[in-house]
């Protein structure tokens with residue numbers, strides 16, 4: 325039964341991909357090239373990135389556990405891994421989790437772990453919208469946005485040797501400080517330019533995965549139309565540029581891609597079936 329459901333999911337994902345007739349999008353033409361990433365994080369290699377991400381993720385999971393629904397978690401992982409498998413870092417240990425929280429939020433930790441809250445899933449209407457949000461978060465990992473921010477913060481807070489020790493040694497006090505700094509980042513947010521870049525790259529990745537390119541803009545429109553006083557939106561609005569600004573930036577830079585891939589599948593029925601226990 326479970327294997328059949330997974331097979332159906334994979335077949336459906338493959339057929340979504342089959343409808344995607346222009347697979348050769350050149351991401352570097354669509355979004356800023358990132359020649360400086362290697363330099364900015366030269367002290368942290370990929371195993372260290374993954375280890376730091378694991379520690380930050382477990383700290384964040386202490387604040388909000390995963391939804392106890394294996395089918396839902398498997399579904400979100402299937403969509404996320406499908407998208408990540410076609411990214412420039414397909415071999416990271418990608419994990420996707422739905423947090424049992426009413427707040428509207430999604431975030432990525434270094435090394436390939438992505439969380440989306442129950443509150444955000446409940447406001448989505450299709451798998452293309454889920455794909456748009458996951459692709460935005462995948463983009464943060466691809467571009468090492470959080471890793472760079474954590475390193476930058478740590479360089480100020482920890483002297484040179486302590487920073488090196490915090491990266492290499494997973495048990496010391498310096499490490500604890502590094503992970504605390506990393507966790508706090510999720511209440512402050514990234515630079516706005518990182519968010520706009522993740523929006524642009526996310527649209528490309530979702531389109532490449534075979535989804536309607538308007539998935540992410542659709543979610544932003546829902547947020548734009550929401551009551552700004554709604555307390556479940558406070559953290560999202562505090563840590564991100566406004567939905568209006570994000571939609572404007574997407575329209576300005578990505579309109580050709582949005583138009584070209586707008587007729588790809590949205591898969592609202594499958595999304596509704598897979599998430600119905602949340603409603």
Ligand SMILES: [Zn+2]
Pocket residue numbers: 460461464519522
């Ligand atoms: Zn983001």
